[in-house]
Amino acid sequence: MKKMEATLEVIAPSYGSSFTILQFDENANSKAHLWHYHPEIEIVYVRGGSGKRQIGSHLSYFTDGDLILIGSNLPHCGFTNAQTGNKSETVIQFRPEFLGQDFFDIPEMLPLSNMLQQAKAGIAFTGETKTKLGKQIERMNFLNPFERLQLLWKVLYEMSTSSEGLVLNAGGFSLELQVQDNDRINVVFNYVKDHFQEPIFLVEVADLVSMTLPSFCRYFKKITNKTFTTFVNEYRIVHASKLLAEKPISINEVCFESGFNNFSHFNKSFKAYTGKSASQYRNELKTILK
Numbered sequence: 393m394k395k396m397e398a399t400l401e402v403i404a405p406s407y408g409s410s411f412t413i414l415q416f417d418e419n420a421n422s423k424a425h426l427w428h429y430h431p432e433i434e435i436v437y438v439r440g441g442s443g444k445r446q447i448g449s450h451l452s453y454f455t456d457g458d459l460i461l462i463g464s465n466l467p468h469c470g471f472t473n474a475q476t477g478n479k480s481e482t483v484i485q486f487r488p489e490f491l492g493q494d495f496f497d498i499p500e501m502l503p504l505s506n507m508l509q510q511a512k513a514g515i516a517f518t519g520e521t522k523t524k525l526g527k528q529i530e531r532m533n534f535l536n537p538f539e540r541l542q543l544l545w546k547v548l549y550e551m552s553t554s555s556e557g558l559v560l561n562a563g564g565f566s567l568e569l570q571v572q573d574n575d576r577i578n579v580v581f582n583y584v585k586d587h588f589q590e591p592i593f594l595v596e597v598a599d600l601v602s603m604t605l606p607s608f609c610r611y612f613k614k615i616t617n618k619t620f621t622t623f624v625n626e627y628r629i630v631h632a633s634k635l636l637a638e639k640p641i642s643i644n645e646v647c648f649e650s651g652f653n654n655f656s657h658f659n660k661s662f663k664a665y666t667g668k669s670a671s672q673y674r675n676e677l678k679t680i681l682k
Contacts, residue, residue, distance in 0.1 A: 409540065411486035415533045418479065419472045427469045427581040429574050432485040433511060434462040435547070437529045438471050441478030442637055444630055445471065446585075447514035449616035450560040451626045453633040455677070459522040459529075461551060463512035464488055466565075467578055469585065475638050482529050484544065503552040514560035521556040563617050576601045577615060588627050589651040594620060628652060629665045636674040643670045 412432070427446070442455040446469035447462060454471075457478065462468050472481050488496070488508065496505040507515070517525065525547050532540045551557065579601055584592065597620065598608035612620045632650040635641065644655060647670075652658035662670050 409537045410490045411484060413532050414483045416481045419474050419476055425470045427467050427578050427585060429465050429467045429578060431464050432487055433464055433508065435484040436460045436471055437482045437526045439479045439526060441476040443471055443476040444634055448561040448565040449618055449623055450514060451630040453630055459517040459526055461511045461515040465574055466512060466514055467574065467581060504548055507552040510559055513565055515557045516560055517551065517554060517557050519556045521554040525550060565616060573615065584624055584627055588624060592624055625661055626665060629662055632662060636670060637677050
């Protein structure tokens with residue numbers, strides 16, 4: 393079986409700036425289509441549209457855009473594609489020490505320091521926070537470097553005082569991964585992303601990362617706090633959620649396009665994960681998207 397390379401993304405700051413800001417029209421950010429990681433903390437604002445949110449071992453479907461804070465070296469996947477329907481995507485990336493090695497250790501920075509610690513598990517912001525800060529984030533690209541830094545500081549502070557943040561890997565994701573662990577887990581995540589519509593055999597995935605089957609099962613559970621089978625099923629269910637929202641195909645077709653080979657198992661798994669049947673989910677989502 394061909395070995396897959398994990399993706400470490402190397403990031404350079406924007407010209408004249410201590411951090412990076414990138415703005416993309418619609419789904420032009422195709423660079424991050426693989427699961428990848430980097431030492432930089434990342435803010436992603438997707439204006440409008442609906443799509444997959446894949447951060448660490450967390451998988452979910454977002455509607456009406458997204459605002460996410462991703463901690464250092466937390467594996468994640470791109471958030472937009474041709475089906476997302478977003479208007480734009482803005483990505484900000486900065487090193488944890490970009491304001492100085494000990495800057496976040498001073499007492500005044502305690503709320504931000506605590507938030508950045510939580511961001512190692514990923515945080516999604518909703519409601520008024522998403523709307524208000526999203527507009528400010530989009531403005532940054534049109535400011536001079538000093539004003540841009542001031543506004544980034546303001547955005548981070550408002551995030552740290554918001555009550556509308558949801559920790560995505562709240563159930564547990566190994567927050568302090570070694571580089572070797574990141575490489576391994578990215579190989580596994582990318583393999584699932586590329587093969588979830590086919591049967592996936594545990595022994596083949598274990599072989600991809602040069603581990604015995606028992607060792608791989610223990611390793612994956614330790615890092616993600618879920619079994620590999622659970623992770624694959626969740627990936628398939630989130631893809632099914634996307635199809636239910638975006639494609640006018642039957643629920644039976646959704647089942648098989650998502651990698652399930654048994655309709656009864658799909659129905660049971662979908663309801664256990666989302667709390668509702670596939671038909672109920674589709675009907676409710678149509679109302680939301682209208």
